[in-house]
Amino acid sequence: xxxxxxxxxxxxxxxxxxxxxxxxxxxxxxxxxxxxxxxxxxxxxxxxxxxxxxxxxxxxxxxxxxxxxxxxxxxxxxxxxxxxxxxxxxxxxxxxxxxxxxxxxxxxxxxxxxxxxxxxxxxxxxxxxxxxxxxxxxxxxxxxxxxxxxxxxxxxxxxxxxxxxxxxxxxxxxxxxxxxxxxxxxxxxxxxxxxxxxxxxxxxxxxxxxxxxxxxxxxxxxxxxxxxxxxxxxxxxxxxxxxxxxxxxxxxxxxxxxxxxxxxxxxxxxxxxxxxxxxxxxxxxxxxxxxxxxxxxxxxxxxxxxxxxxxxxxxxxxxxxxxxxxxxx
Numbered sequence: 001x002x003x004x005x006x007x008x009x010x011x012x013x014x015x016x017x018x019x020x021x022x023x024x025x026x027x028x029x030x031x032x033x034x035x036x037x038x039x040x041x042x043x044x045x046x047x048x049x050x051x052x053x054x055x056x057x058x059x060x061x062x063x064x065x066x067x068x069x070x071x072x073x074x075x076x077x078x079x080x081x082x083x084x085x086x087x088x089x090x091x092x093x094x095x096x097x098x099x100x101x102x103x104x105x106x107x108x109x110x111x112x113x114x115x116x117x118x119x120x121x122x123x124x125x126x127x128x129x130x131x132x133x134x135x136x137x138x139x140x141x142x143x144x145x146x147x148x149x150x151x152x153x154x155x156x157x158x159x160x161x162x163x164x165x166x167x168x169x170x171x172x173x174x175x176x177x178x179x180x181x182x183x184x185x186x187x188x189x190x191x192x193x194x195x196x197x198x199x200x201x202x203x204x205x206x207x208x209x210x211x212x213x214x215x216x217x218x219x220x221x222x223x224x225x226x227x228x229x230x231x232x233x234x235x236x237x238x239x240x241x242x243x244x245x246x247x248x249x250x251x252x253x254x255x256x257x258x259x260x261x262x263x264x265x266x267x268x269x270x271x272x273x274x275x276x277x278x279x280x281x282x283x284x285x286x287x288x289x290x291x292x293x294x295x296x297x298x299x300x301x302x303x304x305x306x307x308x309x310x311x312x313x314x315x316x317x318x319x320x321x322x323x324x325x326x327x328x329x
Contacts, residue, residue: 023103026074028064028162028227029087031055031098036166037222039207043199050182050195058094063087063104063232064162066131067120074159075129081122082133082151085110087232100160103231115234121151129155131162153227162227170208170218238313239322240329241276244293244304248272250328252304257293260285273322275314281305283318 033051035044054060064082071077087104089097096102112118124133135148153162173196181192185201192198199205199219206216244252247259260277262268264287271277271285279289281304295301306315311329314321 023231023233024065025229025231026066026069026072026159027104027230027232028066028159029097029102029104029230030060030062030064030225031228032226033223034226035221035223038168038220039204040171040199040219040221043202043204046182046198046202050179056094058089058097061087061089061097061104063106063230064227065117065232066126066159071126072159073157074126074131074155075157077126080124080126080131080133081120082124082131083117084119084121084136084151085117090233097230098228100229101231103233106232106234108235111235121149124151126155129157131155153225160229164225166222166224169221169223170210171221172210172218173206174217176219236313239273239275239325240311240313241273241307241322241326242311242328243276243281243306243308244279244296245326245328246271246277246293248276248326248328252293252296252308254294254297257290257297260290260293264290270323272324273326274320275322276326278318278320279304281314281316281318283316283320285320 032055033048035041035047035051040047063085065084066074067081067083069077069080086107086109088107090103090105097104110118119136121133121136124131131153132150133152134150136151137147137149151164153164155162176196176199177194179195180186181190181194181198184190185192185198190198190201192201204219206219208218208220209216210218242250242252244256246252246256249255259268260271263270263277264285274285277285277289279292282288292301292304296303306312311326
Protein backbone atom coordinates (compact mmCIF):
# COMPACT_ATOMS: atom_id res chain seq x y z
CA UNK A 1 0.00 0.00 0.00
CA UNK A 2 1.27 3.48 -0.86
CA UNK A 3 1.41 5.86 2.08
CA UNK A 4 0.94 9.59 1.75
CA UNK A 5 4.10 11.47 2.67
CA UNK A 6 3.31 14.06 5.32
CA UNK A 7 5.02 17.41 5.80
CA UNK A 8 4.95 17.55 9.58
CA UNK A 9 6.31 19.60 12.44
CA UNK A 10 8.68 17.90 14.85
CA UNK A 11 6.21 15.15 15.72
CA UNK A 12 3.01 14.00 14.02
CA UNK A 13 0.44 12.75 16.51
CA UNK A 14 -3.19 11.89 16.10
CA UNK A 15 -5.93 13.01 18.50
CA UNK A 16 -9.78 13.25 18.93
CA UNK A 17 -12.73 14.96 20.67
CA UNK A 18 -16.05 13.60 22.12
CA UNK A 19 -19.31 14.20 24.08
CA UNK A 20 -19.32 14.87 27.82
CA UNK A 21 -20.52 11.93 29.88
CA UNK A 22 -19.21 8.44 30.61
CA UNK A 23 -15.54 7.95 29.64
CA UNK A 24 -14.92 6.43 26.21
CA UNK A 25 -12.58 3.43 26.38
CA UNK A 26 -11.87 2.81 22.67
CA UNK A 27 -9.12 5.42 22.68
CA UNK A 28 -5.35 5.77 22.64
CA UNK A 29 -2.87 8.39 23.81
CA UNK A 30 0.44 8.90 21.99
CA UNK A 31 3.22 7.67 24.30
CA UNK A 32 6.38 7.91 22.26
CA UNK A 33 8.18 8.34 18.96
CA UNK A 34 11.27 6.76 17.43
CA UNK A 35 13.10 8.13 14.39
CA UNK A 36 14.06 5.19 12.18
CA UNK A 37 15.20 6.69 8.86
CA UNK A 38 15.53 9.61 6.51
CA UNK A 39 18.24 12.29 6.73
CA UNK A 40 17.54 12.56 10.47
CA UNK A 41 18.01 8.81 10.88
CA UNK A 42 21.78 9.41 11.05
CA UNK A 43 21.31 11.20 14.39
CA UNK A 44 18.42 9.13 15.77
CA UNK A 45 20.38 8.31 18.93
CA UNK A 46 20.71 12.05 19.64
CA UNK A 47 17.15 13.08 18.77
CA UNK A 48 15.06 10.23 20.12
CA UNK A 49 15.74 10.98 23.81
CA UNK A 50 14.90 14.66 23.20
CA UNK A 51 11.60 13.72 21.56
CA UNK A 52 10.70 11.11 24.17
CA UNK A 53 11.23 13.62 26.96
CA UNK A 54 8.37 15.68 25.55
CA UNK A 55 6.06 12.71 26.10
CA UNK A 56 7.43 11.74 29.51
CA UNK A 57 7.07 15.26 30.92
CA UNK A 58 3.55 15.79 29.63
CA UNK A 59 4.47 18.23 26.89
CA UNK A 60 2.56 16.27 24.26
CA UNK A 61 -0.79 14.57 24.76
CA UNK A 62 -2.50 13.56 21.54
CA UNK A 63 -5.42 11.18 21.30
CA UNK A 64 -7.03 8.71 18.91
CA UNK A 65 -10.60 7.48 19.21
CA UNK A 66 -11.72 4.44 17.23
CA UNK A 67 -15.39 5.09 16.47
CA UNK A 68 -18.22 2.80 15.28
CA UNK A 69 -16.34 -0.17 16.75
CA UNK A 70 -18.19 -3.52 17.01
CA UNK A 71 -15.27 -5.82 17.85
CA UNK A 72 -14.07 -4.77 21.31
CA UNK A 73 -10.93 -6.90 20.87
CA UNK A 74 -10.03 -4.41 18.10
CA UNK A 75 -8.81 -7.16 15.79
CA UNK A 76 -11.40 -7.42 13.03
CA UNK A 77 -13.98 -4.79 12.18
CA UNK A 78 -14.82 -3.94 8.55
CA UNK A 79 -16.23 -0.46 9.24
CA UNK A 80 -14.65 2.00 11.67
CA UNK A 81 -13.48 5.57 11.60
CA UNK A 82 -10.81 7.29 13.67
CA UNK A 83 -11.09 10.76 15.17
CA UNK A 84 -7.93 12.67 16.03
CA UNK A 85 -7.31 15.56 18.46
CA UNK A 86 -5.13 16.99 21.29
CA UNK A 87 -5.94 15.94 24.84
CA UNK A 88 -5.83 17.38 28.36
CA UNK A 89 -4.73 15.16 31.25
CA UNK A 90 -7.48 15.28 33.87
CA UNK A 91 -5.37 14.61 36.98
CA UNK A 92 -2.39 16.76 35.98
CA UNK A 93 0.08 13.97 36.76
CA UNK A 94 2.16 12.97 33.70
CA UNK A 95 3.56 10.03 35.64
CA UNK A 96 0.46 7.89 35.10
CA UNK A 97 -0.55 9.06 31.63
CA UNK A 98 0.58 5.82 30.01
CA UNK A 99 -0.77 3.31 32.55
CA UNK A 100 -3.46 2.21 30.11
CA UNK A 101 -6.42 3.68 31.99
CA UNK A 102 -5.66 7.35 32.49
CA UNK A 103 -8.44 9.83 31.76
CA UNK A 104 -8.04 12.66 29.25
CA UNK A 105 -10.44 15.34 28.10
CA UNK A 106 -10.58 16.19 24.43
CA UNK A 107 -9.12 19.66 23.92
CA UNK A 108 -11.79 21.99 22.45
CA UNK A 109 -9.14 23.12 19.93
CA UNK A 110 -9.68 19.78 18.21
CA UNK A 111 -13.43 20.35 17.77
CA UNK A 112 -15.48 22.47 15.43
CA UNK A 113 -18.20 24.92 16.48
CA UNK A 114 -20.68 22.03 16.73
CA UNK A 115 -18.44 20.04 19.06
CA UNK A 116 -17.44 17.52 16.37
CA UNK A 117 -13.86 16.39 15.61
CA UNK A 118 -12.02 18.52 13.09
CA UNK A 119 -10.09 15.47 11.88
CA UNK A 120 -11.81 12.15 11.17
CA UNK A 121 -10.08 9.39 9.21
CA UNK A 122 -12.77 7.56 7.23
CA UNK A 123 -13.45 5.06 5.79
CA UNK A 124 -11.55 2.68 8.01
CA UNK A 125 -11.22 -1.00 8.88
CA UNK A 126 -9.32 -3.36 11.17
CA UNK A 127 -8.10 -6.68 9.76
CA UNK A 128 -6.12 -9.08 11.97
CA UNK A 129 -5.21 -6.12 14.17
CA UNK A 130 -4.10 -3.84 11.32
CA UNK A 131 -5.95 -0.52 11.34
CA UNK A 132 -6.16 1.43 8.08
CA UNK A 133 -8.25 4.60 7.97
CA UNK A 134 -8.53 7.66 5.79
CA UNK A 135 -7.66 9.57 3.84
CA UNK A 136 -8.27 12.78 5.74
CA UNK A 137 -6.85 16.28 5.55
CA UNK A 138 -4.85 16.71 8.73
CA UNK A 139 -4.83 20.35 9.88
CA UNK A 140 -1.77 20.97 12.07
CA UNK A 141 -2.55 24.65 12.62
CA UNK A 142 -0.61 27.66 11.46
CA UNK A 143 -1.83 27.10 7.90
CA UNK A 144 -0.07 23.72 7.59
CA UNK A 145 -2.53 21.14 6.20
CA UNK A 146 -1.57 17.61 5.17
CA UNK A 147 -3.99 16.49 2.44
CA UNK A 148 -4.97 12.86 1.94
CA UNK A 149 -3.18 11.37 4.96
CA UNK A 150 -3.63 7.61 5.53
CA UNK A 151 -3.55 6.44 9.16
CA UNK A 152 -2.13 2.95 9.73
CA UNK A 153 -1.28 1.04 12.89
CA UNK A 154 -1.10 -2.41 14.48
CA UNK A 155 -3.41 -2.80 17.49
CA UNK A 156 -2.68 -5.31 20.26
CA UNK A 157 -5.48 -7.74 21.13
CA UNK A 158 -7.87 -5.93 23.46
CA UNK A 159 -6.60 -2.52 22.38
CA UNK A 160 -3.83 -2.07 24.96
CA UNK A 161 -1.48 -0.47 22.43
CA UNK A 162 -1.14 0.74 18.85
CA UNK A 163 2.06 1.15 16.82
CA UNK A 164 2.33 2.79 13.42
CA UNK A 165 4.57 1.61 10.59
CA UNK A 166 7.33 4.04 9.57
CA UNK A 167 5.83 7.39 8.55
CA UNK A 168 7.64 9.40 5.88
CA UNK A 169 7.69 13.11 6.65
CA UNK A 170 9.68 16.30 6.39
CA UNK A 171 10.43 18.52 9.37
CA UNK A 172 11.02 22.22 8.66
CA UNK A 173 14.38 23.67 9.67
CA UNK A 174 12.48 26.32 11.65
CA UNK A 175 11.39 23.63 14.13
CA UNK A 176 14.99 22.80 15.01
CA UNK A 177 15.91 26.48 15.05
CA UNK A 178 13.46 26.86 17.93
CA UNK A 179 14.95 24.03 20.01
CA UNK A 180 17.94 24.95 22.21
CA UNK A 181 21.11 22.94 21.70
CA UNK A 182 21.29 20.10 24.28
CA UNK A 183 24.27 19.46 26.51
CA UNK A 184 27.18 19.19 25.92
CA UNK A 185 26.78 21.17 22.68
CA UNK A 186 25.45 24.26 24.46
CA UNK A 187 28.75 24.86 26.23
CA UNK A 188 32.50 25.00 25.58
CA UNK A 189 33.96 24.14 23.14
CA UNK A 190 30.85 24.05 20.88
CA UNK A 191 28.73 26.91 22.25
CA UNK A 192 25.86 26.14 19.84
CA UNK A 193 22.55 27.90 20.35
CA UNK A 194 20.12 25.69 18.41
CA UNK A 195 19.59 22.05 17.51
CA UNK A 196 19.99 22.98 13.84
CA UNK A 197 23.62 23.89 14.53
CA UNK A 198 24.16 20.57 16.29
CA UNK A 199 22.75 18.67 13.31
CA UNK A 200 25.15 20.53 11.01
CA UNK A 201 28.05 19.45 13.24
CA UNK A 202 27.09 15.83 12.51
CA UNK A 203 26.82 16.51 8.78
CA UNK A 204 23.00 16.33 8.78
CA UNK A 205 21.62 19.02 6.48
CA UNK A 206 18.22 19.95 4.99
CA UNK A 207 17.35 17.76 2.00
CA UNK A 208 13.69 18.62 1.27
CA UNK A 209 12.26 21.71 -0.45
CA UNK A 210 8.84 22.13 1.17
CA UNK A 211 7.73 25.36 -0.48
CA UNK A 212 9.17 24.59 -3.92
CA UNK A 213 11.41 27.66 -4.14
CA UNK A 214 14.52 25.66 -4.96
CA UNK A 215 15.99 25.92 -1.44
CA UNK A 216 16.14 22.95 0.92
CA UNK A 217 14.24 24.04 4.02
CA UNK A 218 13.41 20.75 5.79
CA UNK A 219 14.91 17.45 6.88
CA UNK A 220 13.53 14.15 5.61
CA UNK A 221 12.64 11.67 8.34
CA UNK A 222 10.90 8.37 8.95
CA UNK A 223 9.49 7.74 12.40
CA UNK A 224 7.28 5.30 14.28
CA UNK A 225 4.63 6.44 16.77
CA UNK A 226 3.55 4.42 19.80
CA UNK A 227 0.17 4.71 21.55
CA UNK A 228 -1.26 3.11 24.68
CA UNK A 229 -4.89 2.72 25.65
CA UNK A 230 -6.64 5.40 27.69
CA UNK A 231 -10.07 6.78 28.48
CA UNK A 232 -11.39 10.06 27.12
CA UNK A 233 -14.28 12.41 27.74
CA UNK A 234 -15.54 15.24 25.60
CA UNK A 235 -15.72 18.75 27.12
CA UNK A 236 -19.03 19.67 28.70
CA UNK A 237 -21.02 22.56 27.27
CA UNK A 238 -22.39 23.28 30.75
CA UNK A 239 -20.74 25.99 32.91
CA UNK A 240 -18.23 24.82 35.51
CA UNK A 241 -18.49 26.05 39.09
CA UNK A 242 -17.46 25.22 42.66
CA UNK A 243 -20.35 24.56 45.04
CA UNK A 244 -20.11 26.70 48.19
CA UNK A 245 -17.72 29.23 46.66
CA UNK A 246 -20.33 31.99 46.76
CA UNK A 247 -17.93 34.95 46.52
CA UNK A 248 -15.87 33.29 43.75
CA UNK A 249 -12.52 33.33 45.51
CA UNK A 250 -11.80 29.62 45.01
CA UNK A 251 -12.55 28.52 48.60
CA UNK A 252 -15.51 27.92 50.91
CA UNK A 253 -15.27 29.87 54.17
CA UNK A 254 -17.20 32.19 56.49
CA UNK A 255 -17.21 35.01 53.93
CA UNK A 256 -19.30 32.86 51.59
CA UNK A 257 -22.00 32.38 54.23
CA UNK A 258 -21.97 36.12 55.00
CA UNK A 259 -22.31 36.99 51.29
CA UNK A 260 -25.32 34.76 50.91
CA UNK A 261 -26.93 36.13 54.09
CA UNK A 262 -26.45 39.67 52.76
CA UNK A 263 -28.13 38.73 49.49
CA UNK A 264 -31.05 36.98 51.17
CA UNK A 265 -31.81 39.50 53.93
CA UNK A 266 -30.12 42.89 53.37
CA UNK A 267 -30.34 43.40 49.58
CA UNK A 268 -26.69 42.53 49.13
CA UNK A 269 -25.13 41.66 45.80
CA UNK A 270 -26.58 38.58 44.16
CA UNK A 271 -24.23 35.64 43.60
CA UNK A 272 -22.75 35.48 40.11
CA UNK A 273 -23.38 31.73 40.11
CA UNK A 274 -26.66 30.63 41.70
CA UNK A 275 -25.61 26.99 41.40
CA UNK A 276 -22.53 27.69 43.50
CA UNK A 277 -24.66 29.33 46.20
CA UNK A 278 -27.20 26.49 46.20
CA UNK A 279 -25.04 24.51 48.59
CA UNK A 280 -27.59 21.76 49.25
CA UNK A 281 -28.48 21.47 45.55
CA UNK A 282 -32.25 21.70 46.08
CA UNK A 283 -32.76 24.20 43.27
CA UNK A 284 -33.37 27.23 45.54
CA UNK A 285 -31.36 29.84 47.44
CA UNK A 286 -32.48 30.16 51.04
CA UNK A 287 -31.35 30.06 54.65
CA UNK A 288 -30.76 26.29 54.46
CA UNK A 289 -27.82 26.93 52.14
CA UNK A 290 -26.24 29.29 54.68
CA UNK A 291 -26.79 26.82 57.51
CA UNK A 292 -25.15 24.02 55.54
CA UNK A 293 -21.99 26.10 55.01
CA UNK A 294 -21.80 27.15 58.68
CA UNK A 295 -22.42 23.58 59.85
CA UNK A 296 -19.71 22.26 57.56
CA UNK A 297 -17.19 24.88 58.69
CA UNK A 298 -17.78 24.82 62.43
CA UNK A 299 -19.69 21.74 63.63
CA UNK A 300 -18.46 18.92 61.41
CA UNK A 301 -21.55 18.89 59.22
CA UNK A 302 -21.63 17.50 55.67
CA UNK A 303 -19.91 19.50 52.91
CA UNK A 304 -21.78 21.22 50.08
CA UNK A 305 -23.03 18.92 47.34
CA UNK A 306 -20.89 18.19 44.29
CA UNK A 307 -19.10 19.76 42.57
CA UNK A 308 -17.27 20.73 45.77
CA UNK A 309 -13.76 19.22 45.81
CA UNK A 310 -13.10 20.63 42.33
CA UNK A 311 -14.89 22.59 39.64
CA UNK A 312 -17.54 20.71 37.70
CA UNK A 313 -20.97 20.95 36.13
CA UNK A 314 -24.28 20.64 37.97
CA UNK A 315 -25.27 16.95 38.24
CA UNK A 316 -28.88 17.94 39.00
CA UNK A 317 -31.39 19.48 36.60
CA UNK A 318 -33.00 22.56 38.16
CA UNK A 319 -34.16 26.05 37.28
CA UNK A 320 -31.09 27.94 38.52
CA UNK A 321 -27.76 28.41 36.77
CA UNK A 322 -24.65 30.56 36.66
CA UNK A 323 -25.15 34.11 35.37
CA UNK A 324 -21.46 34.21 34.52
CA UNK A 325 -18.80 31.49 34.58
CA UNK A 326 -16.93 31.78 37.90
CA UNK A 327 -13.43 33.15 37.53
CA UNK A 328 -12.11 30.60 40.03
CA UNK A 329 -12.90 27.82 37.54
